[in-house]
Amino acid sequence: MSAHHPTMLVAAILFALAVPLSVLTRPGLAAAPASCHPMLQGDNGQASQILSQLRPFAPRDRAFFYSYELPDWKDAPPLERTQGPGLNEEETRLALRLFLERRFPCSPDRVQDGMAVYGDPVARQKIPEPTLRAALAALTGTLGEPAIEFLLYRTPVTLVHFGVVLDPSTGLPGRVGAASVAPDGTRSIVIDRQNRFNPFGAFSGLLVHEALHTGADDDNAGLPEEATASAIEALVYMEMVLTDPTIAQLPDEFTRSVNNHQALVRLNSGLPGSDALTIFVPDSNVNIDPLAAEPVTEFYDYYDYFSAPDDPDFRERTTRGNWLLRSILEKLSNPGDSTDVLESANFDAATLEFIDQHQNVLTPAELIAVACILHLNVTCQ
Numbered sequence: 500m501s502a503h504h505p506t507m508l509v510a511a512i513l514f515a516l517a518v519p520l521s522v523l524t525r526p527g528l529a530a531a532p533a534s535c536h537p538m539l540q541g542d543n544g545q546a547s548q549i550l551s552q553l554r555p556f557a558p559r560d561r562a563f564f565y566s567y568e569l570p571d572w573k574d575a576p577p578l579e580r581t582q583g584p585g586l587n588e589e590e591t592r593l594a595l596r597l598f599l600e601r602r603f604p605c606s607p608d609r610v611q612d613g614m615a616v617y618g619d620p621v622a623r624q625k626i627p628e629p630t631l632r633a634a635l636a637a638l639t640g641t642l643g644e645p646a647i648e649f650l651l652y653r654t655p656v657t658l659v660h661f662g663v664v665l666d667p668s669t670g671l672p673g674r675v676g677a678a679s680v681a682p683d684g685t686r687s688i689v690i691d692r693q694n695r696f697n698p699f700g701a702f703s704g705l706l707v708h709e710a711l712h713t714g715a716d717d718d719n720a721g722l723p724e725e726a727t728a729s730a731i732e733a734l735v736y737m738e739m740v741l742t743d744p745t746i747a748q749l750p751d752e753f754t755r756s757v758n759n760h761q762a763l764v765r766l767n768s769g770l771p772g773s774d775a776l777t778i779f780v781p782d783s784n785v786n787i788d789p790l791a792a793e794p795v796t797e798f799y800d801y802y803d804y805f806s807a808p809d810d811p812d813f814r815e816r817t818t819r820g821n822w823l824l825r826s827i828l829e830k831l832s833n834p835g836d837s838t839d840v841l842e843s844a845n846f847d848a849a850t851l852e853f854i855d856q857h858q859n860v861l862t863p864a865e866l867i868a869v870a871c872i873l874h875l876n877v878t879c880q
Contacts, residue, residue: 546863550774555767557789560874565755568792579750581696591629602742613639626659633699643707643735645826654713661692678712694753704736714821721816724846725802733765737869744872768798778855817847831857
C-alpha cells in the first residue's frame with residue numbers, strides 16, 4: 500500500500516486536545532472541563548499497523564513545513580516571524596498553569612511541581628526571561644523532565660537567555676540555539692532572540708538538546724552527541740504538541756524548518772514493517788525526509804545532512820556523557836534492562852544503540868496523533 504494514499508482511520512484527537520491555549524487564556528473564557536481519561540481515543544493496534552505499513556509520511560499541508568532545497572516547494576506559504584509583544588511574567592504564569600492543567604487534568608500535585616519550577620529563586624536568577632523559564636517548567640511530566648534539576652542545580656550553566664547565536668565555524672548568526680563557554684569560563688545557553696515571541700512550549704525540546712551539551716568538560720560535540728540530543732529533542736517536542744497542538748501551527752522558520760521537520764523525520768525513521776521509531780535503518784534506500792534534496796534514510800543522518808560542520812572527525816567523535824544523559828536513558832529503559840549503559844553512558848555507539856531500541860515515551864496512538872497535528876498524510880477525525 501502506498502504511503503501517499505492511506506485509507507485507514509486513525510486515532511481521533513479529542514476536543515480538549517484541539518482547543519488552542521490562546522483561546523483558553525482569553526479574558527472571560529473558562530477552560531474546557533477536565534477529564535481524567537486519556538487525551539486520545541483509538542486503537543493502539545490500528546495505529547501500530549499504520550506506522551508499520553504507511554511510513555514514510557509526507558506533508559499534506561505545506562504551511563507546516565518549509566524546504567530550502569526543493570524547487571517545487573516555492574509555492575509553500577512564506578515564513579513569518581511571530582510578532583510581539585510577548586507575554587509578561589504574570590501572563591506567562593497563567594499560560595503555564597493552563598498548559599500544565601491540560602497535561603495533568605487530575606494531578607494537581609504535578610501542576611504545582613511545574614509551577615514551583617517557574618517561581619523557583621534559582622530558576623528566576625538563571626533564566627530571567629519568563630518564556631524560557633516556562634519552557635523549562637513545561638518539561639514537567641515529559642522525557643526531558645530531568646533537565647529541570649540538571650539546569651538548575653547540576654550544571655555550571657549560569658544563564659539561559661535570548662540572544663544572538665553565532666555559528667562557531669563561521670562566526671556569523673545562523674543557529675537557533677547553542678551552549679557556550681565564555682573566555683572567563685562562564686557557561687550559558689543562548690536561544691535565537693528572533694524567536695523570542697514564540698510560546699514557551701516551542702522551546703522546551705531545544706532546551707533539553709542544549710542542556711545535553713553542557714557539563715564540566717569542554718568536549719567538542721561529534722555526530723553521536725548531536726544525533727542523541729536531536730533524537731531526544733524530537734520526542735520531547737512531540738510531547739509538547741500533544742499538550743498544545745497550536746505550537747505546530749506557528750509560521751516561523753524555527754517551527755517549520757526545525758521543530759516540525761525534526762519530528763517528521765523522527766516519525767518516519769523505522770524498520771520496514773515495524774511501528775518503532777529507530778535511529779538506524781540499516782541498508783535502507785527509502786527517503787524518510789520529504790524536505791531534503793538528497794535521500795535521508797535514517798534519523799542518524801538527519802543532523803549530519805543539514806548541520807554538520809566541516810570537520811573530518813565529526814562523524815566518529817565520541818564525547819563524555821553527563822548526569823542528564825544518564826537520567827533520560829533511565830526514563831527510556833525497560834524493567835530488567837542492564838544498568839551498565841545507564842551508569843557510564845557517553846555520547847557513543849552504545850548510547851545510540853540503546854536509544855535506537857528504546858522509545859517507550861509515546862504510544863502508537865500518540866504518534867499517529869502527532870502525525871495528525873502536523874497534518875501529515877494520514878486520515879484523521
